[in-house]
Amino acid sequence: MSNNVYVIGAGETKYGELWERSLRDLAVEAGLRAIENAGIYSKDIQILYGSNSLAGIINGQENIGSLIADFSGIAAQNIPAVRIEASSASGGAAVREAYLAIRSGEYDVAVVGGVEKMTDIFGNEVLDMMSSLLDREWEAFFGATPAALAAISARKYMKDFNVKKDALAMMSVNDHANASLNLNSHFKNKITLEQALNATPVAEPLNLMDCSPVTDGASALVMASESYMKKNRLSGVKIAASAISQDYLALHSRNSLYTLDSTKIAAKEAFKRSGLKPEDMSFVELHDSYSIYGLMELEDLGFAEKGKASTLVEDDIKINGRLPVNPSGGLKAKGNPLGATGVGQFVEAFLQLSGKADKRQVKDAKYGILQNMAGTGSTSVVHIVGGD
Amino acid sequence: MGELSRIWRESEHRYRLMGNKCGHCDMVFFPIRDVCPHCHRESIGKMKPVELSGKGEIVSFTIVHDTPPSFVRQRPYTLALIRLDEGPVLTGQIVDAEKDAVEIGKRVKSVFRKIGEDGKSGIIQYGYKFVLE
Numbered sequence: 106m107s108n109n110v111y112v113i114g115a116g117e118t119k120y121g122e123l124w125e126r127s128l129r130d131l132a133v134e135a136g137l138r139a140i141e142n143a144g145i146y147s148k149d150i151q152i153l154y155g156s157n158s159l160a161g162i163i164n165g166q167e168n169i170g171s172l173i174a175d176f177s178g179i180a181a182q183n184i185p186a187v188r189i190e191a192s193s194a195s196g197g198a199a200v201r202e203a204y205l206a207i208r209s210g211e212y213d214v215a216v217v218g219g220v221e222k223m224t225d226i227f228g229n230e231v232l233d234m235m236s237s238l239l240d241r242e243w244e245a246f247f248g249a250t251p252a253a254l255a256a257i258s259a260r261k262y263m264k265d266f267n268v269k270k271d272a273l274a275m276m277s278v279n280d281h282a283n284a285s286l287n288l289n290s291h292f293k294n295k296i297t298l299e300q301a302l303n304a305t306p307v308a309e310p311l312n313l314m315d316c317s318p319v320t321d322g323a324s325a326l327v328m329a330s331e332s333y334m335k336k337n338r339l340s341g342v343k344i345a346a347s348a349i350s351q352d353y354l355a356l357h358s359r360n361s362l363y364t365l366d367s368t369k370i371a372a373k374e375a376f377k378r379s380g381l382k383p384e385d386m387s388f389v390e391l392h393d394s395y396s397i398y399g400l401m402e403l404e405d406l407g408f409a410e411k412g413k414a415s416t417l418v419e420d421d422i423k424i425n426g427r428l429p430v431n432p433s434g435g436l437k438a439k440g441n442p443l444g445a446t447g448v449g450q451f452v453e454a455f456l457q458l459s460g461k462a463d464k465r466q467v468k469d470a471k472y473g474i475l476q477n478m479a480g481t482g483s484t485s486v487v488h489i490v491g492g493d
Numbered sequence: 494m495g496e497l498s499r500i501w502r503e504s505e506h507r508y509r510l511m512g513n514k515c516g517h518c519d520m521v522f523f524p525i526r527d528v529c530p531h532c533h534r535e536s537i538g539k540m541k542p543v544e545l546s547g548k549g550e551i552v553s554f555t556i557v558h559d560t561p562p563s564f565v566r567q568r569p570y571t572l573a574l575i576r577l578d579e580g581p582v583l584t585g586q587i588v589d590a591e592k593d594a595v596e597i598g599k600r601v602k603s604v605f606r607k608i609g610e611d612g613k614s615g616i617i618q619y620g621y622k623f624v625l626e
């Protein structure tokens with residue numbers, strides 16, 4: 106039998122500013138939902154991957170793998186439980202590790218739990234902590250923040266390709282429209298183009314409506330080998346390809362301010378391995394932590410030529426459009442709990458591909474492509490899901 | 494915690510814009526690298542220190558309004574990517590410029606300034622910023 110890997114269950118908490126919730130109870134809630142959803146028991150889990158970015162500095166908690174295993178009630182099963190960290194791409198990277206573990210034949214059932222508890226810190230202190238995903242000594246030291254560097258890319262992109270700010274804003278308008286249909290999303294309000302264009306400046310030309318919020322939340326998956334799934338009469342969504350690539354840490358060291366080489370290379374690899382093409386995709390989940398990245402990513406994933414993604418933002422990217430983008434609500438509106446974000450993309454893909462996405466269901470969804478990215482593009486993880 | 498030694502360690506490079514050059518391909522780097530990403534082992538032991546002119550041009554920039562605590566008192570500030578004449582691109586602030594005077598492609602030169610202050614340890618950090626030429 107083949108060693109294909111399936112997502113057989115998914116679960117998540119609400120995303121948002123969840124003041125009363127702790128890191129551990131968010132992780133446990135998502136994990137238990139995924140296990141229940143998969144139709145397995147805790148005792149069936151053979152390995153656990155925790156995905157988290159900043160708990161060490163925000164919550165003063167490391168050793169996340171053990172924390173999740175312990176409070177999920179499986180400590181006494183003595184299974185491996187480790188944390189995968191690749192900044193805001195931790196989630197995608199953890200899913201990939203679970204994929205490789207199952208594909209190798211070493212394990213049949215893995216759980217991936219992504220969690221981030223960001224509101225334990227008040228005010229702009231969290232911005233300093235988020236800047237730890239940049240080069241601390243040669244970017245953040247001089248006043249760079251993730252938003253500032255995205256803004257530097259945005260200004261250059263808009264100038265070189267003569268793209269108006271409207272095109273960036275439309276990505277956020279689309280995210281909010283989709284998030285209004287997602288009960289778990291951080292924001293449930295729709296926004297207009299005018300609102301998106303006239304919000305408080307964060308780092309010019311980007312404003313508050315171009316930036317993903319500070320979000321708490323957890324998302325979890327149960328993954329299994331094809332043989333285990335079939336033997337136990339379970340069902341799931343196939344991971345058709347998994348790829349990861351890495352680039353210079355600092356934006357100033359890269360070849361381009363608006364081509365994400367890590368995304369481009371991972372996408373090319375994922376398409377090659379799956380034998381699929383961009384036009385086969387029914388929907389896309391992008392790592393649009395900042396609106397400009399949404400445009401750059403559509404291009405680097407192969408959906409538009411460089412500088413031309415703005416031609417897709419009017420109609421194509423809507424849920425009922427030619428290429429639905431971020432049916433979940435994306436990072437701008439579903440939210441961006443760093444370590445959970447990439448796992449959350451899979452939760453959406455699982456719902457979409459099993460026809461359970463309710464009001465935001467993409468019609469006849471067959472394949473989805475998920476792109477999860479660290480910082481300003483230092484790591485990208487691209488997965489293609491779906492098919493038989 | 495590690496703050497003091499970190500700042501001390503990098504101070505020479507930040508104060509004097511010290512970069513280095515690969516003895517194999519002549520590529521100049523800032524900050525310094527122990528190994529050239531193009532020549533790999535061919536460059537080991539051949540990376541030579543080089544003092545940079547501090548002159549260059551603006552690749553792109555932003556005006557930062559939402560800042561971490563140590564930069565609150567400078568808000569809003571202009572942050573740019575600058576391509577130095579010797580080749581490397583670095584991240585730094587542009588200061589003393591009239592509003593709307595900063596543009597992509599304009600020439601700048603480095604100046605020595607206070608960068609930020611660390612709220613907890615109270616140390617003031619120095620390094621390079623840029624002014625329009």
Ligand SMILES: [Zn+2]
Nearest residue numbers: 515518529532
């Ligand atoms: Zn070299």
